[in-house]
Amino acid sequence: MTTTALTVDAKDVVKRFKGAVGGPALNGITLSIPKGQLTALVGPDGAGKTTLIRLIAGLMKPDSGSLYTLGIDVAAKPQEVQDLISYMPQRFGLYEDLSVMENLNLYADLHGVPMDERRERFDRMLSMTDMAAFTNRLAGNLSGGMKQKLGLACTLVRSPRLLLLDEPTVGVDPLSRRELWRIVQQLVEEEGLPVIVSTAYMDEAERCKHVIVMTEGQVLAQGTPDELCRPAKGRCFVAYPREGELARTLQARLIDDKRHVLDAVPESGAVRFIQAGGTEPRDLEGILLGARCEATPSRLEDGVMTLLRERATQDGHEDAVETKSSSVQLDTKDSIELIKVRDLVRQFGSFTAVASTSFSVRRGEIFGLLGPNGAGKTTTFRMLCGLLPATSGFLEVAGFNLRTARAPARARIGYVSQKFALYGNLSVTENLTFFGGAYGLGRQELNAQVERALDEFQLREKKDERSGELPGGFKQRLAMATALIHRPEILFLDEPTSGIDPLARRAFWRRITTLAAEGTTIIVTTHFMEEAEYCDRIVIQDAGRLLAIGTPHEVRSQASGAANMNEAFLEIIKKARESRPTGATAVEA
């Protein structure tokens, strides 16, 4: 067989789901993945990444075309393929009521791993994932990052010849993310195991030998990360905002000029952007307004964004962010403190989730909460929203003490939870109307706000559809629209960009910066450290303690020599854990 040299060999693979609207999930995929290397699948949500992985794993059959995994015809012999591979789906099925060891044993049983091999394999997996000390802990009590590591360990209870990972780092903090990647790379290097991984993080894709960019069920481009940087070559610049101007204000102007700018993100106090083809320096003069501008080498993310944006322009459908782009206001931030937190403590039994934390947030600020999984972010967040009473301390939101006047405080906040949390069998309009009513809007105002939300968040075309069946992007917009239906003074966003592709993330942040410019205070948690650059100020928490607070620039300089926020974050956490050796174990609790 000639195909045995390849891990995956696909020709014109087409897969269509019954009853699905739009084009097929996979529309003529042709690719070959050589043996023994790390391959990344990237692309927007709905590009067909998961479908392709499931086809490679033999969990589904292609409608047409040929697909060989490890030289075996998947459609003809799916079981043979499944015996050779390990597959970790997006939501790995850990048994939360079983301990770490019981989960490992269960998966070993399911895969028929012989008893005498288990000991050695388990030891290796446990040392690799650093979980040897937690074998008796219930899986349900592990932090998000540790759950993923255990999932990976369970996937690897037997030695596979190909490992498939579907977005293994969604909702995982930078620290655990780095560890997961260390494990994966170790597997590739030591065991020569081929790994195919889909991811929304471009820095993860950059670590791979081979990157496949997918969109709309097709392969848009593939190659080494270096090769994929080329489309953006010579088009990447860093612009430094003028004195007194926020990076994100400049970023907003740049990203709004869709004709000349393909992408713009705030980075280390400046703005990194990609020019569209054929753009002359003078085309940008009116936007840069004298901001200093330097050329910079292109990265994988730039290349992929360029490919995706150019493709979207060709097709004529742009994920248009509806912003009042001409009216990027000056900052309305003032000295009024909308949130005051003093000596906030939250204990669960003997465990201290949040220890004596104090900070305040001014009106119109974008305030970011960063920290590893289990650091106390979510607990802090829930207390601020009035979802969880504080054990002790002072907490004032929008001028109301949360101990004595919770309902009036709640009327002034909007809340977008981590996962989609609206009524799935109610339509878009019904959801908006219900929450508007629950927030006490009068009839006329309610109608006006629902109409406004339908337009502003581009939901009108789907207004009578069940919200549970909306595509991902619509769901997120509906969640935002619902949280803003009563025009709250403060908007709480809990990991709003987890599992969202880079294009949608840009659109999301454009909306947030507009809201902030209009005077809405934003509190946001995120695992994308580069997103901290959109914030006015951030805090970094670990083990319930506040480790750093300040502007992104201040926090970066706190970690000397950190080139970007990701490094600064890792540095600050590391330093804190070294000086407080007990801290590290508390995090895992």
Next chain:
Amino acid sequence: MMTLLESITGSLRRISFLFRKEVLAILKDPAIRVILIVPIVIQSLVFGYAATYDLNHVRYAVLNESHGAASTNLLARLEGSKVFVRAATLRNSSDIARAIDNGEALLVLHFAPDFDAKLASTGSAPVQLILDGRNSTTANMAAGHLSTLIGQFNASLPNAVRPPVNIEIRAWFNPNLESRWNIVPALIASLSMIQTLLLAALSVAREREQGTFDQLLVTPLRPMEILIGKASPAITIGLVQASLVFCVALFWFRIPFQGSLVVLYVGLVAFTTACVGIGLSISALSLNMHQAMVYAFVLIMPLILLSGLVTPVGNMPTALQILTYADPLRFAIDLVRRVYLEGAGWQDVGMDFVPMLVIAAITLPVAAWLFRNRLT
């Protein structure tokens, strides 16, 4: 005063939106929509037909050693009734045990050799009745019915010395002794309870599982408002279900309704509120729908057993009898039966309200408190 009025109207408005949302969420789910109507009608028909211990074709045997006019006359009455069917005619007393043991007859009627003579001379004579105690309920009812026949026979005797024992009291509200009359009205309360309790038990648990409960808790809705908004649709659905069974009883089984609709429905509202209170407490305590379902089922069985629907409360051990005070179904069944069959009024069933309202007054605030204070 103005602000109080405003806060009340604001509160009512918010509750009305929650009410509408709850009803929409229930009715838009095709699975729930079907479950709400079809099963309860089918159940009431099935229970109405199947769970009857009516006297039909009771097989009996006779050992007549007297052979006189009176005994023959009495037996003729038995033959004439549609209830009794003679399965055997015995020759001597040793046959009695065999007839009962092999289930040939449910009861044996024994006339002693001196029956007719004694009756003629003293005006009174005993008849021996041997019953199959293994089938006690039916046997008891058969015995009761037989007593009625004997009573009628006694009355027909020209020289009756002692007045016949009148056992007609037993059949006062159910002249044909149809057990269906007894069961179907009880179903109005018990069938609707099962689904109301489940529906309420799932309501908060479903929202917790899907994450929408947090979204609800960050709105200005107060726990009491959430409670009312969640309880009232469940109570409404419970009443609709009770009405469906009521219609089956009235129009299909044609059991005449003797009482006042107002008393019946006020009673049902009190009962359904208690059930919804129990259901919402379970729901607020559960982290997911699975837990809520388990808790609900664990409760439903004892609620039904302790209600007196299957076994009379009076026959239970004292400890269990005390426990029945915590069972709203016991009092609902009593109330519905008496209003339906006897036409009982406020003063007759007033005491039934007390336990139901006490249960509602405890469980509803507990549920409201748990909404916010159940740690996740």
